[in-house]
Amino acid sequence: AQSVTQPDIHITVSEGASLELRCNYSYGATPYLFWYVQSPGQGLQLLLKYFSGDTLVQGIKGFEAEFKRSQSSFNLRKPSVHWSDAAEYFCAVGPTGGGNKLTFGTGTQLKVEL
């Protein structure tokens, strides 16, 4: 069965600092990989996704993520965090065989200090 681990429940960074949120997955093959963000009172919004090809993917709001097959990881990064990035971030995997059933991690709550 596939699973996703987000080891950091809470992270606090200063505005302007760099950010890296960790995500490790367990899956029989290379899955489809996603990062979603949920801001207070909002629905989950897709930041970026990896299906194949270039292992460094660019997303919205200046985020990027790198797929590392050898480490089964898909860490999310941003070079300079803005106060508006404070939110909860979810890593998710999906089967490559079809369907749209996502398996999510437990989420990482990001706090940004001004």
Added chain:
Amino acid sequence: EAGVTQFPSHSVIEKGQTVTLRCDPISGHDNLYWYRRVMGKEIKFLLHFVKESKQDESGMPNNRFLAERTGGTYSTLKVQPAELEDSGVYFCASSRQGHLLEKLFFGSGTQLSVL
């Protein structure tokens, strides 16, 4: 384009009562999904509709949960009778096609508290 709409946004009920959650997907989206997040845990898949048919209901916890999508438009998720462990945030999502290559649009969720 209007997004996925869920209501109520919050519901507080007592154990043993019945609650019905509603989801209005984006117009034209045949695929509708329900997910749930119990506090502090991961967001878990509940079920998937294609139009009015249940494509995959493998994530439904037990027979106290009943999901419907009459006419292939909006969907309801009824919990009867509610138990304490049903508390959490219930998310609905929709997409035009049922493949991960297709973007999934999520609603803002219904926060259910069972006391």
